[in-house]
Structure formats: structure tokens, C-alpha cells
Amino acid sequence: MPEGTLCNKKPVETAEGITTLLADQSGKTYYEEMKSLEVDSDLLWKTIQNTCKTRIRTWLEICAHCGMCADSCFLYLANDRDPKQVPAFKIQSTLGEIIKRKGKVDNKFMLHAMEVAWAQCTCCNRCGTYCPHGIDTGIMFGYLRGLLYQQGFVPWEMKIGAGMHRVYNAQMDITSEDYIDTFEWMVEEYEDDYPGLTVPVDVEDADIMYTVNAREAKHYPEDLAEAAILYHIAGEKWTVPSKGWELTSLAMFAGDWAACKMQVDSVYDAMERLRPKRMIGTECGHAHRATVVEGPYWAGRKSGRPPVESIHYIEWLAEALRTGKLKIDPAKRIKEPVTLQDSCNYVRNHGLRETAREIISYIVEPGYFIDMAPNKEHNFCCGGGGGFNGIGYFRKQRNIGLKVKRDQILATGAKLVISPCHNCWDAIRDLEEVYEIGIKWSFLKPLIIKMLIIPEHLRPEEE
């Protein structure tokens, strides 16, 4: 059976296709079919010839096999220094081998490559900063994922996720109507506490266009309300687009580059349609990376930038606290040991190393913040990045991967981990579930709301 009915080389492009895939519980049939999926070696080699240029080829060639990347990889450390987890080995034995064999690899090889690409690398890019030659294995794994996706060797959830973006322009089956309804409903829920609270939809020329992670609409709608409350109190002129509201990209995790382009195009269209001064995305790491950092390139924007200035939520929050748009009641500051999870996607990979710390200086009582070691650009991945959290097939491997973050958190003695990134937040929740170390975890929005000083004119009238 060269192509399965569920597992094949075709992307999912219809709602029915998604439903059919979802009906296959945990991808049981999907992975069964994958075992006999044929490799199109000609296509593989042709794609490599067209897209694998000197940067990656030179990386693979000049790698001195010195092993200095080993200790930089949290998965190497979490797996008791298994030499098979050395980043250089992982990439040389997969992508390197495919190129060496000019694409002539078999099904078994590709199954193995899939495991390495999604369960042994989260594309956190930490190794790239520890290689004397500047070889960024994370980038190469991103590239390898694209090759594997094209051949149909992609984890079930990733295939579905990429399909969701193709069908719904969102990582979940949420239509524009669902999204706006949810947002409006949540705002209504909080209207009594915050008189005048609204969600301005499709307002042109606003100062801020706000974009979210679809799971907020699906699973954590309070997050939408919290965003509205904070903009409301800060007095911002903001809006949400009814189309192009999704910041995330499971397509990026899947290596479905065409879907990546479709997704960011939808957001950029909204920017061009509504002409906001700035776009602000929610507290998510990969979403920021996808839409703000990588997205312009998928969309073919030579400037490397989105159509309007686009910033991360923590940048807005830091600015709002700095300028006094949001004021914190000092009595309500956090007074328990607290630490911060730096998201690889916007700290190491977009330079926002001080921003969250500035916010912390406003919301944590001095003396209670303990940084992890290492931190900032050198922080370890939460353990669940790059799609790892979402792949049931590799759950065991993911849980092992969480050990490094667990130990980092334990070493701080913190009881609360601030995590302004959906993936990190999930990973830390899961590590508490698996290892029970007695910690809480939180996004910034709910913490800030609890300690805000609400201006008199925005308070509900006393009865």
C-alpha cells in the first residue's frame, strides 16, 4: 500500500478530511498505514536540490564532529547523556544521511527520521548558540520536518493541525463567527465588573490589532476577557479582526510551508484591511515566531517584517506599566518565591530577554523573584516546544524531556512559574502533573488583573 487513506502525502484541505482523521482515535490506523507508506525518492531528492542551499550544506559538511553541542541540548541531558541525543548526531544521521544517499531512503528510515525530527528536537535552537562553527541544528530540523511532511511522515496531530490552518485559518476548528461570538460572550460576562467593557471588532485605523491563539477561544475563553479588560483599563484604542485573528501556526511545527504562508497571509490581510498602528499577539511563543519572525519570509516579504509593526504581548504589557497606563497596587504584588520561563521562540529567537523581567519588577515584591539558571537566551526549552506537547505518539519521550525544566524550577525553590507562552505553560502544567513538584503556573494577564489599580471612572458604581 503506497498511500494510505489517512496517512498519505496529500495535505488535508477539507473539513471532512479533518473529521475523518480526528475519528481515527490517537491516529491508530494512521500510524499503521504509515508503516507501509512509500518514499518518493525522486521527489525527495528534487526538493533537496531546489531548496537545500549552501547554508545547510556547509553546516553539514564542516561540522567538526567535536560534540560541543551535546551539553547544550536539554534532550541529551534529560536522556542521561545518551550519545544518540547529541544534536550533531541526530541531524547527521537523518538529514545528513538523506542527502548522502541522494534521497534513496526507505520507509523504515523515514519512520526513524520522523521520531528524531519531532521527538528528539524541539527546534529550540539552543545548540546553534553553542557551536563554534555557528551550526544551527534546530534550523536544519525545521527543514527536515518540511521534507518529512511532504512525504507524509508526520505525526498525526501535526497533520491535523496543518489541515486546520488550511481549512479554518486557525489551529482548531473555530470559524470567524465562533471566535467573535466567544469573545463577545466573554466580554458580556465581565461587563458588570468593568462597565463599558467591549470587544471592538474590525475597527479600522485602531492603535492595536489584537491576535490570539485559537485555544484561548476554544478552551480558555477567560484569556480573551482578560485581554479585553487590560486594554480597557489601559484606555487603548484596540480592535480584533473577524478574519485573520489567529496568531499561531501548527503548520510551522508540521513543516507544511504552504499552510504557513496561507496562515500568515490571513493575518497580514487583516493588517492591510484594518490599518492598525500595531499588531499585538497574545502570550504565545511559537505564534509570535510564526507570525512576526518567520511569517514575513513565507509571505514573500523582502523586508522580513510584517505589514505593520508587530509586537509580543509582553512588550505591550511592559510598555503599559512603564508609561503608567496600567498601575499596580504595591500591596498586591506577588509575595512568594516566583520564577520565569523564558520562551525560546521570542527570547533566544527574537531578543526579548529583558522585557518579561521588566514586568516582573512591577509585579513581584523585591526579593521574591529567582531566575532560573541558565536563563534568557541560554534558557532551556520547557520540554514541550516545537509541537512536542501535542504529539500523543511521543508522549513518553516528551515526559522524559520535561525533567530538565523540572530540575531548573526546583533549583530556584519557586512556588509559582510565570510563563508567558502557551507551549511553556502547557509543558509546566504537564510536568506538575507527571512529577508533582508542588508548583503553580500562570500567564501574565490573570496575575496583572488581580493587582491592578482600576481608575475611578472605570469602576462599577457602588449600589
Added chain:
Amino acid sequence: MYSLLTGPVFYLSLGVCIIGMIVRFYQYFNGLSWQLDRVAYKEYPAMGFKGAVRSIYKWLIPYGTYGWRAQPVMAAAFFGFHVGAVLLPLFLIGHNVFLKEKLGFSLFFNLSTPVADYLSWIALISLFFLILRRLVLPEVRILTDRKDWGILLISMAPFITGMLARYQVGDYSFWLTAHILTGEIVLLAIPFTKLSHVFLFFASRAQLGMDFGIKRGGLKGSKMAW
């Protein structure tokens, strides 16, 4: 044999090395693609240049980066070997005299004999550690293939033959000839093997430096803390 090696073979190997690396440099930068690499190289030349220079410069300083500091012994062996491997071929007095005779010019300055001796011994001892590391550490052993040993052998040979000639162990002229031959093998191997890193190190580091300098934080005003 001696006149052959110091004549046509010398010109040939030097020519192959230099032209080969010019070609490889050209190919490297010509093969960079803003859209495939997802780095807007041409849009921000100044930021890119700064990032590239920083990325190279930081890694050239012993213990100048997190990476070097994380592995102090490796860093010592690495620099111990590479300082000698760069300075000795270029500035050894014998090499400069030879260059002057063959090409009509010599390079900037000469290393004094004691300095050259120190560098040579340090390089050899460092090489010993690098080999030991390759044999002993599981994370390095798993990566090591025959080519790596070949490269080590090719790079070691001029050092060993040079030292034997320097201390006149046995037949001086034999070791000198062997030294010239092994040195020329290195020159010939540079463009075609991993030894290309002699030049491509700068290309690869520059690329990642541009990536960070432009895309991954550079435009945000934060420099990568290498």
C-alpha cells in the same frame, strides 16, 4: 624531489588552495537565499554586518562565549592547537624566508624561535588531548568517522615532521622534505575536505551572526549574548 616539491608542486598546491577557497566562498555567499534561509540579508546590510562581525569576533576569543566557558578543557585544547595551526604556518621565520624566495614577499612578522617552539609544543599537546577526547568521550565517539581521523592525520603530519626537522632527529633533509610534502597536502586538502573550515568558519559564523543581527533580535536592538 626537494626541488619538485618546492617548485611546481608548491605553486600548484598554493594555487589550488587559494583559488579553491575563493570559489567556495563565492559559492557560499551566492547560495544564501533570503527567502529559503528566512533572513533579509540585503535589506539590513549594516545590522547584518554588525551581527556577522560580532559572531566571528566573540568566538575567536578564548573563553569569550558561553560555549567556550561551558567546556573549559575543550576550549584550552582547541585554542592551544588552533593558535599554533594558524600562526606557525604563516609566521615561522623559515616559512617567511621560503615565501620571500618563491613569491618575492614575506608576511608581516617573524615568530622568534622560542615562541615558535612553545606554540609547536602547545599545539602538539593540544592535539593529543583532542585525539584523546575523540577516543574517550561517548558524545564525540559517536560522531567520529574515518574522515575525521583522516583530517586529524593530515593536520598533524606537518607539525610532527616539522618538529622532527627542527630538532634534527635523524635525517634533517628527509624530515624537511616530508614536512614540505605534508604541508602541501594540507593546502590541497583545504578546499575539498572539512579543512575548508579554515575559511568557511568565517562564512558560516557570519551567516548565523547576520541571522541574529537581522532577524533574531538584532532589529529589536538586542545583541545575541554569545
